[in-house]
Amino acid sequence: MSRWGMVIDLDRCTACGACELACKSENNIATVSPEQADMDRTMSWMKVEVEVEGEFPNTTMRFYPRPCMQCDNPPCIRVCPVEATYINDEGIVGQIYPRCIGCRYCANACPYTVKYFNWYGPEWPESERQHLNPDVSVRPKGVIEKCTFCHHRLQKAREDARAEGRELREEDYQPACAETCPTGAIVFGDLDNPTHRVAELKEDPRSMRLLEDLGTEPKVYYLTSRQ
Amino acid sequence: MSQTRREFVWTMGAASAALALRGTTNGVFWTRQETLEAGWQPGIEKHLSSTCMICPARCGIRGRVVDGRLVRISGNRLHPMSRGGLCPRGIAGVQTLYHPQRITAPMVRTGPRDSGGWEEVSREEAISLLSERLGDLRASGRPEGLALLSGYCAGTMRDLWHQFMRAFGSPNYVADEYADGTDAIMEVMHGVRRRPGYDLERSGLVLSFGAPLFESWWSPLQAFVAYADPERTNRRRPRFVQVDTRFSRTAARSHEWVAVRPGTHAVLALGIAYVLVRDELYDAQFVTDHLAGFEDFTDEQGRLRPGYRSRVSSNYRTEEVSAITGVPVEQISSLARAFARGDPSVAVCGEDVMRAPNGLLAGLAVHSLNLLMGSVNRPGTVLFGEEPPLEPLVEPVLDFTASAGLARGPIAGSPLFGAGCPALPFAEQVAESGDDTIRALLLYYANPLASSARPEVWRNALEKVPFVVSFSPFMDETTRHADVILPDLLPYERWQDAPTPPSYPYPVWSLTQPLVEPYEGAIHTAEALLAIARNLGGSVAQSLPYEAFEPLLKARAQGLYAAQRGTLFGSEFEREHHRQMEQRGWWLPAHTNFEAFWRGLVERGGWTDLYYDDTDPAHLSAMPDGRIHLLPASLVDALQAGNRELYVHVAPPSTAAEAEEYPLELIPYRLSTLASGSLSLERWLAERPSVFPDVYWHPWVEVNPVTTKEMGLHDGDRAFVVSPNGRYEVRIKVSSGTAPRTVTAPYGLRHPGGEVASPLRLLDSLVDPLTGLQSWI
Amino acid sequence: MKPEVAAKLERMPPDERVLLRPLVETSRGFYVVAGLLGAVTLWGLFAYYLQVRYGLGRTGLNRPEYWGIYIICFVFFIGISHAGTLISAILRVSKAEWRRSITRSAELITVLVIGFGAIQPIIDLGRPDRLFNVLFNAQLRSPLLWDVISIGLYFTASSIYLYVPLIPDLARIRDSGIKAPRLYTFLAAGYRDTPAQQARLHKAIGILAIAVIPIAISVHTVIGWIFAMTLRPMWHSTIFGPYFVIGAIYSGIAAILVAMVILRRAYRLEDYFKPVHFDYLGRMLLVFSLLWFYFTFAEYLTVFYGAEPAEMRTFWAKVSGRYAVPFWTMVAGCFFIPFALMARRSTRSPPGVLVAGIAVMVGMWLERYNIVVPTSVNPIWEIESQGRYFPSWIELSIMAATFSGFILLYMVATKFVPIVSIWEIEEGRDESAEMAERVAGYLPDPYRKLLDFKAIGDE
Numbered sequence A: 001m002s003r004w005g006m007v008i009d010l011d012r013c014t015a016c017g018a019c020e021l022a023c024k025s026e027n028n029i030a031t032v033s034p035e036q037a038d039m040d041r042t043m044s045w046m047k048v049e050v051e052v053e054g055e056f057p058n059t060t061m062r063f064y065p066r067p068c069m070q071c072d073n074p075p076c077i078r079v080c081p082v083e084a085t086y087i088n089d090e091g092i093v094g095q096i097y098p099r100c101i102g103c104r105y106c107a108n109a110c111p112y113t114v115k116y117f118n119w120y121g122p123e124w125p126e127s128e129r130q131h132l133n134p135d136v137s138v139r140p141k142g143v144i145e146k147c148t149f150c151h152h153r154l155q156k157a158r159e160d161a162r163a164e165g166r167e168l169r170e171e172d173y174q175p176a177c178a179e180t181c182p183t184g185a186i187v188f189g190d191l192d193n194p195t196h197r198v199a200e201l202k203e204d205p206r207s208m209r210l211l212e213d214l215g216t217e218p219k220v221y222y223l224t225s226r227q
Numbered sequence B: 001m002s003q004t005r006r007e008f009v010w011t012m013g014a015a016s017a018a019l020a021l022r023g024t025t026n027g028v029f030w031t032r033q034e035t036l037e038a039g040w041q042p043g044i045e046k047h048l049s050s051t052c053m054i055c056p057a058r059c060g061i062r063g064r065v066v067d068g069r070l071v072r073i074s075g076n077r078l079h080p081m082s083r084g085g086l087c088p089r090g091i092a093g094v095q096t097l098y099h100p101q102r103i104t105a106p107m108v109r110t111g112p113r114d115s116g117g118w119e120e121v122s123r124e125e126a127i128s129l130l131s132e133r134l135g136d137l138r139a140s141g142r143p144e145g146l147a148l149l150s151g152y153c154a155g156t157m158r159d160l161w162h163q164f165m166r167a168f169g170s171p172n173y174v175a176d177e178y179a180d181g182t183d184a185i186m187e188v189m190h191g192v193r194r195r196p197g198y199d200l201e202r203s204g205l206v207l208s209f210g211a212p213l214f215e216s217w218w219s220p221l222q223a224f225v226a227y228a229d230p231e232r233t234n235r236r237r238p239r240f241v242q243v244d245t246r247f248s249r250t251a252a253r254s255h256e257w258v259a260v261r262p263g264t265h266a267v268l269a270l271g272i273a274y275v276l277v278r279d280e281l282y283d284a285q286f287v288t289d290h291l292a293g294f295e296d297f298t299d300e301q302g303r304l305r306p307g308y309r310s311r312v313s314s315n316y317r318t319e320e321v322s323a324i325t326g327v328p329v330e331q332i333s334s335l336a337r338a339f340a341r342g343d344p345s346v347a348v349c350g351e352d353v354m355r356a357p358n359g360l361l362a363g364l365a366v367h368s369l370n371l372l373m374g375s376v377n378r379p380g381t382v383l384f385g386e387e388p389p390l391e392p393l394v395e396p397v398l399d400f401t402a403s404a405g406l407a408r409g410p411i412a413g414s415p416l417f418g419a420g421c422p423a424l425p426f427a428e429q430v431a432e433s434g435d436d437t438i439r440a441l442l443l444y445y446a447n448p449l450a451s452s453a454r455p456e457v458w459r460n461a462l463e464k465v466p467f468v469v470s471f472s473p474f475m476d477e478t479t480r481h482a483d484v485i486l487p488d489l490l491p492y493e494r495w496q497d498a499p500t501p502p503s504y505p506y507p508v509w510s511l512t513q514p515l516v517e518p519y520e521g522a523i524h525t526a527e528a529l530l531a532i533a534r535n536l537g538g539s540v541a542q543s544l545p546y547e548a549f550e551p552l553l554k555a556r557a558q559g560l561y562a563a564q565r566g567t568l569f570g571s572e573f574e575r576e577h578h579r580q581m582e583q584r585g586w587w588l589p590a591h592t593n594f595e596a597f598w599r600g601l602v603e604r605g606g607w608t609d610l611y612y613d614d615t616d617p618a619h620l621s622a623m624p625d626g627r628i629h630l631l632p633a634s635l636v637d638a639l640q641a642g643n644r645e646l647y648v649h650v651a652p653p654s655t656a657a658e659a660e661e662y663p664l665e666l667i668p669y670r671l672s673t674l675a676s677g678s679l680s681l682e683r684w685l686a687e688r689p690s691v692f693p694d695v696y697w698h699p700w701v702e703v704n705p706v707t708t709k710e711m712g713l714h715d716g717d718r719a720f721v722v723s724p725n726g727r728y729e730v731r732i733k734v735s736s737g738t739a740p741r742t743v744t745a746p747y748g749l750r751h752p753g754g755e756v757a758s759p760l761r762l763l764d765s766l767v768d769p770l771t772g773l774q775s776w777i
Numbered sequence C: 001m002k003p004e005v006a007a008k009l010e011r012m013p014p015d016e017r018v019l020l021r022p023l024v025e026t027s028r029g030f031y032v033v034a035g036l037l038g039a040v041t042l043w044g045l046f047a048y049y050l051q052v053r054y055g056l057g058r059t060g061l062n063r064p065e066y067w068g069i070y071i072i073c074f075v076f077f078i079g080i081s082h083a084g085t086l087i088s089a090i091l092r093v094s095k096a097e098w099r100r101s102i103t104r105s106a107e108l109i110t111v112l113v114i115g116f117g118a119i120q121p122i123i124d125l126g127r128p129d130r131l132f133n134v135l136f137n138a139q140l141r142s143p144l145l146w147d148v149i150s151i152g153l154y155f156t157a158s159s160i161y162l163y164v165p166l167i168p169d170l171a172r173i174r175d176s177g178i179k180a181p182r183l184y185t186f187l188a189a190g191y192r193d194t195p196a197q198q199a200r201l202h203k204a205i206g207i208l209a210i211a212v213i214p215i216a217i218s219v220h221t222v223i224g225w226i227f228a229m230t231l232r233p234m235w236h237s238t239i240f241g242p243y244f245v246i247g248a249i250y251s252g253i254a255a256i257l258v259a260m261v262i263l264r265r266a267y268r269l270e271d272y273f274k275p276v277h278f279d280y281l282g283r284m285l286l287v288f289s290l291l292w293f294y295f296t297f298a299e300y301l302t303v304f305y306g307a308e309p310a311e312m313r314t315f316w317a318k319v320s321g322r323y324a325v326p327f328w329t330m331v332a333g334c335f336f337i338p339f340a341l342m343a344r345r346s347t348r349s350p351p352g353v354l355v356a357g358i359a360v361m362v363g364m365w366l367e368r369y370n371i372v373v374p375t376s377v378n379p380i381w382e383i384e385s386q387g388r389y390f391p392s393w394i395e396l397s398i399m400a401a402t403f404s405g406f407i408l409l410y411m412v413a414t415k416f417v418p419i420v421s422i423w424e425i426e427e428g429r430d431e432s433a434e435m436a437e438r439v440a441g442y443l444p445d446p447y448r449k450l451l452d453f454k455a456i457g458d459e
């Protein structure tokens, strides 16, 4: 059984934001109006978070591209009253949009604040309908959404592999952000498969996970040489 | 069995999980599944290679097209420069394709200009109207009355425009082709008018003077690849040092940031040179073998003149440099030592160093660091890339009218070390002169009413021009002032070739191909141009004897096929294999005939040759003496007229009087999410324009917390940025990446309503008289 | 009032006469107040309509402030509900005689307020249309589901607990002929006050009073757990269960006191809500203010002493940062004001308890605000930017409507049932003789003590 995971090399990342846009494009994430943005209601399953420290000219900025951590022990799914968020046997934490009642309990329970709520029904101007990805459903108003590790790509890759009568290869299933990252900072694969790069990279001495002491067991690892 | 608190909750839940499991599989949200079950057919899906044309970098893309719609743009892994990566703008390209401001049919103005009164016409009508007007112009014997204002444009499209304008007989080809002035440096020092290429990937230390390598520059992707080795080949990754006035994203992600005072980059460069010279860290062998002007020399009048060494030694002591630049003495010394140890190091000169009153001199100072360390024509340093060996266009045929028109020269002449016709002086000339200087203006990839620092000059200029044609596919500000619009196709709908920018030291020829069906009424500007040339007949038609653009590109590719070098885009392995073969003098043809080669070219996205012959001394200097000149005679002479000297710092005039009223200094910068300033940002980008998570949609400026405190401002406050030249509304972003008492202002933003919010309009437009480069266009 | 009804009323025994009068006599003031409250409630309904139609976007909520006014009100109202059931049950079980005149008003608060509390999380749902997914897809690990269960149980139990002791009074009204008998005949369910029925009634009340206590405690414990089961700073705390329970009882007592002062004034019930009631309840309020202080202090000290960075961000935001005003207002309202007033006998008077009661209610509302908001806006992962929260007019309208709707229903209820239990008062009078005996039974008996001592010595 695979255990999908991600390694993000912060020493490579240039905070360009391509991963965010790739995710938006791949997953039909709606853009909200300027007024809604002012109310902190923008949605970005992947988000490059920034930490600014120090005073000019000793300023430092650290950037953390942050998808859903896809915790192995996810606090979000336990609290959902209707099991609209769940973890599957390959470790992917998913959302069931048609079932979610929009209580936002999971959003509060997630220590990484990666859940986004559709405060209004998303707006799809005609110009944006044109480029919606047909593989991913758009969400209705009042439900929670978040990074799914581009699970639809796994399904497709599986179908294709099956059709071609072969095993799934590492490069067959790559989420949009990993695929587009121009610095190769995002590496994706099966953490339990020793031939996959993530399996080796997660053992790197620079490897760490966010809020590790919470015991959520994220499957997103970060590599950083800065302490 | 012991249980932790968390596990307890977990196991308690296991029973209920089983209960709910049926529901889970029922409610699976993966739409592909759902749509299949609902009996819908999956869309017909294609993946095609093409090229991103949004900025000069020209990254390789793959378009995913479902049922004729472009749903996603991702990177082309085979592209030798971008290697499958893209920047956010490239991904947002789908939103330009379906942009609500797109013009879908040719239009002729009905009401007064900018009144929004348009009548749709057919393509044929529009083209014959244009042909007629231009024909009249030529018939009147004043072909120079035609002017073209073009934005960045390279490859065959640029050649076509040049050919057209020449054959037509107009020297008024006004192009802003990202004039960063680096070609002037190369010309005066090396005798080659070519922009330098930087072999960042194989460098050991990249010292950037104000070039926002990860944000705008020529090609952020080139910088990304060099920085990060995305393919994880485990090569050495260069150390990046960013000299910048603000803590840009490039500075933040570089290994070191050197904060300098605005306008003092060159002083710092020479301070580093001072240490290199003082401690004899420079490459003495290279200096003796290849440089001229290092040591003192006697001029023609027999006077002893100080050479580079003396000038630097006497004028740039680290203490003085430190006082001017604000960089600590130790940091200057350590920078110099690091630069000497770089193995190799390369200094990159940013556009903003050049776009200032003494820009050329500043650029020379930066490049002199490369010369001191012998960082030219070696792997990992400054290389002089070549153009791809394309089949040339036919020789233009110049009839009498054309020759006469060309002989009259551009209306805004080029300065000594500049090239071509600079945009703003052109507009000034037109605005000031009589009504019939420029009688027709073509706008290609240009929207000066939005992007120029002096839009009012352009507005006056447009008023003087009786016939304005826009080829823009979008209803932008300048297009609204046009008389005729012939909307271009977007790059996702058209054939085009796209050489990578000169910063990339290897020739790369990428292609765009139509990914989707174009709008009915839109027309590829190249096709329009060819049709007009045909209609004009005579020498113009003879100079552009091409049926259509795609066959022309194909014909040009014959040159690549025949060149017996280079290869189609390929994997990392294929690339390396090829490079090594060519290094050993081998080249194997991969295709048995041209058709197969062309098919491969379209499939893979382009052609490249990654082998660079660094043994060719012609790459070093084309000067008569074969040397590289630290004190170029042409420049020394030009300076003498103004009693100026090279490598002698002149403090900028003090602005103490203004400082009272305007206490803050404005530092504009270009956002990486922005493709110049003309189009409203795509919604995705408008929502996420910068690294600050709480900044979106509205124009903003960044201000140091100390300064905001002094001024009683808070994060998110609305404010006006005011200068003697104007003002505009912004929101305040408190950022310790900005120096106290300065304001860093991203440009190219618009208010959500669409009005331009440009800090450039607030600046004084300062000009370097030597290059004609304006601090802002 | 019709003359024959007035005549009937005149013929009644004094308790009945006074306590049934509000059922048949309604002042103009009542209509004015009810009209105003009704208008506010309708306005809130309209606000909710807009929210349902356009989405929760109409609130001031955002990311990371996912929860706001509705959840605050949820906790607050369910807290108040402890007024009745729990307090009256405890008093009944402990056979506190002075309870007799206050249980009814308290139980009524409970039932109504649970309803108004329970709808809050539903108002807060993004998809109220999918509410029943909670039943169809129940996921029992979710504390929210525990809550659905415990509140459901609590509502049922306390409704019964309100209803059963009402039966004798309903029967009386049925028999008195002052109201149209249909409703009362139905509700009184054939109660004829026979000794057998009396015995059964007492037994039922006895059982219910005992059963309702753990249910009530569980309800607010579980609400505390909703927060405590997450890992959020200053939510993830083991004392939240009991802390919420004492807070709930505390606000419940305050609510009863305020209701009593108003009822006493409005329906001239000075004879039933006597100074002693205010004194006793005031003492309880005093005890709970100390308890509240103790829990709050323990909670904040633990956080402060542990000094975990994420917790400290929230801590300082409350104590001296952005939420300092609501925080210190809460401390004043929940501790200093009620303590100062209730510690002195002279201010355990109706005006005193009114002030203290209102202070506690405001304070307790703010306590929930201080739990929900500062933690929400403060993501655990410090790099996430801080949130902010300003409730929208929709939320405030719905909150206002909740308050007005509750008060309105309470007022209307006083027109249908006597707000002081008539039969219990009468029973109290009958039992007062018995009472003296029992009180004597509490007293030490010198002889027996001696004997006991001997007995031990003998062994």
Ligand SMILES: Nc1nc2c(c(=O)[nH]1)N[C@H]1C(S)=C(S)[C@@H](COP(=O)(O)OP(=O)(O)OC[C@H]3O[C@@H](n4cnc5c(=O)[nH]c(N)nc54)[C@H](O)[C@@H]3O)O[C@H]1N2
Binding pocket: B150, B151, B152, B176, B178, B444, B445, B446, B447, B448, B450, B451, B452, B453, B471, B472, B473, B474, B475, B476, B488, B489, B490, B491, B525, B670, B674, B675, B676, B677, B678, B679, B747, B748, B749, B756, B757, B758, B760, B777
């Ligand atoms: N506010 C602001 N001002 C700026 C700048 C900025 O970034 N922001 N940058 C400055 C600099 S360095 C420069 S070089 C200039 C550049 O300024 P301009 O030369 O005006 O170039 P752009 O702003 O890129 O505008 C290009 C225009 O070309 C049109 N266009 C887009 N795609 C196509 C296409 O496929 N075909 C054709 N035919 N037309 C197309 C669009 O209408 C767009 O408005 O602006 C300068 N001024």
Ligand SMILES: Nc1nc2c(c(=O)[nH]1)N[C@H]1C(S)=C(S)[C@@H](COP(=O)(O)OP(=O)(O)OC[C@H]3O[C@@H](n4cnc5c(=O)[nH]c(N)nc54)[C@H](O)[C@@H]3O)O[C@H]1N2
Binding pocket: B055, B056, B152, B178, B179, B180, B209, B210, B211, B212, B215, B216, B217, B218, B219, B244, B245, B246, B248, B262, B263, B264, B265, B350, B351, B352, B353, B667, B668, B669, B670, B671, B672, B673, B674, B675, B676, B677
């Ligand atoms: N993302 C993106 N990339 C682009 C383009 C685009 O539109 N978008 N357009 C292309 C074009 S047309 C051009 S011309 C280039 C321009 O590309 P660049 O030359 O990179 O121009 P800017 O990004 O404007 O660079 C401004 C930098 O100069 C610094 N600076 C500001 N004031 C001063 C000063 O007084 N002295 C010095 N030395 N530095 C200063 C600022 O901090 C900022 O980092 O980018 C090209 N690449």
Ligand code: SF4
Binding pocket: A012, A013, A014, A015, A016, A017, A018, A019, A020, A048, A065, A180, A181, A182, A183, A184, A185, A186
């Ligand atoms: S795309 Fe890659 S380099 Fe860019 S921000 Fe994301 S992780 Fe960093």
Ligand code: SF4
Binding pocket: A079, A080, A081, A082, A083, A084, A085, A099, A100, A101, A102, A103, A104, A105, A106, A107, A143, A144
């Ligand atoms: S918001 Fe939806 S997914 Fe999250 S806990 Fe509530 S019902 Fe479950």
Ligand code: SF4
Binding pocket: A068, A069, A070, A071, A074, A075, A076, A077, A093, A109, A110, A111, A112, A113, A114, A115, A146, A216
């Ligand atoms: S990061 Fe948050 S949403 Fe994702 S699995 Fe972990 S707890 Fe759940």
Ligand code: SF4
Binding pocket: A022, A023, A024, A026, A027, A045, A046, A067, A068, A146, A147, A148, A149, A150, A151, A175, A176, A177, A178
């Ligand atoms: S894995 Fe997919 S869904 Fe998750 S952040 Fe990346 S692109 Fe978005």
Ligand code: SF4
Binding pocket: B052, B053, B054, B055, B056, B057, B058, B059, B086, B087, B088, B089, B090, B091, B219, B220, B221
């Ligand atoms: S760097 Fe330029 S060419 Fe490359 S993807 Fe971005 S916008 Fe397109």
Ligand SMILES: [Mo]
Binding pocket: B176, B177, B178, B179
């Ligand atoms: Mo430019």
